[in-house]
Amino acid sequence: MTNLPQLTDALLTLDERVAVLTLNRHDLRNALTGSHLIDDIVTTAEWVNRCEDVSVLVITGAGSSFSAGGNIRDMAERGGDFAGDVAECADRYRQGIQRIPLALQAVEVPIIAAVNGPAIGAGFDLANMADIRIASDRAKFGETFLNLGIIPGDGGAWLMQRLIGYQRAFELTLTGRVVEASEAKELGIVMDVFPIEELMPEALKLANRMASQPPKATRLTKRLMKMAQRMELKDFLDLCACFQGMCHNEPEHLEAVNRMMAQMAKK
Template identity: 50%
Template structure:
């Protein structure tokens, strides 16, 4: 049994095969800086990666906002990670907000952003780092760094253009404008847009579906999709052949075959 991580500014709910991490700092619009939310998210991802009983993590916010990203008042007052010399601020970014980028990119489990409200700046980038995004009528996105005279220091430009293409990512980055859920859906930022009261049920429906699949094959599938983004086809096919050979020797593969042929429901064990 892997102990559930301690979170301070969030709540973590564990269900059958998936978990829900909810940001609980509505007083600060769930800002990622000036709170413990960076630690809460990264420790939860580390726990989920190590816990083979977890296949999916839903990330959402309590209150009106998903996340406002960096704390603007701290920027103004040069407090926390925004204080010090340029070298010190650079180090603060590497050891602070950029931990989320690395942790999300290396997550072995499926990540779903249930975007309950505004997601701007680093909050928007966190959504872009997720595998899936489910929104509602309250969802708003904005790559708003330019409006404050800064750039996406969390690496958001790397994620966003891979999600919507260079041209759309460039327009959002250069304008800093806020888009609503309808536009986000039309450009592929959202997989679905549902009524606010249905948001979590929809996200959990996806999570439960993925949690019902063979856990090892699910994680390997995600790992291969990430690898495909950076490998040539020939190299990638070699990796696929080796991974597939391993899958054919798992007990879950046999369970899946038996269930398919016997028209039953398989109970997978991750081996």
């Protein structure tokens, strides 16, 4: 049996190659700061890369919120992650919340964000770190940093414009307005919206479909998808050739080919 890492403020399960990470600080609306959720998310990301039994990671929230982002009470008191002078505060960001985008960017398996409720500020950015986002009809999204007189300090200005384009991302970031799930779908922030009771079944259906694919090829394919964003075509094709050579020499390739041939023979 695969050993799951010990988490403090989140729950982690693994079933049929699908890991589900549930942010579990409903009392804080799953705020990432002022809790242990940063450590829990980073620990899970590192574990996923080490664990060959995981093919997909689903991230969701317990309670009514996906994540409220930063702990506003700590901001008001200039405490916790927001304490100190300019240099100290900057270092807290680097050693704190900025570890999340770096850790999730490095995750080798598909990440699905099942956004159950409001995803605000850094919570919105957390959802945008996933490869795919689906939402419940109770979800809301807001890049609300400027409303508090701060910037998106966790990479939000980098993430969102790559999802929906500069102009749309600029408008949402500079106005700080909150959008409902239906508008989020229209903007391309989320792929689909479901009633709250259908959200996790739909997320798991999608995750299980991905998890049914050959696991090593799945990890290489995600790596290619990420690297394609920053490589020239010729260099990218060279990399594809190398990865393809690896795939052709994996037992899972021959197993998949034999399954397909057996299915064709039945038709």
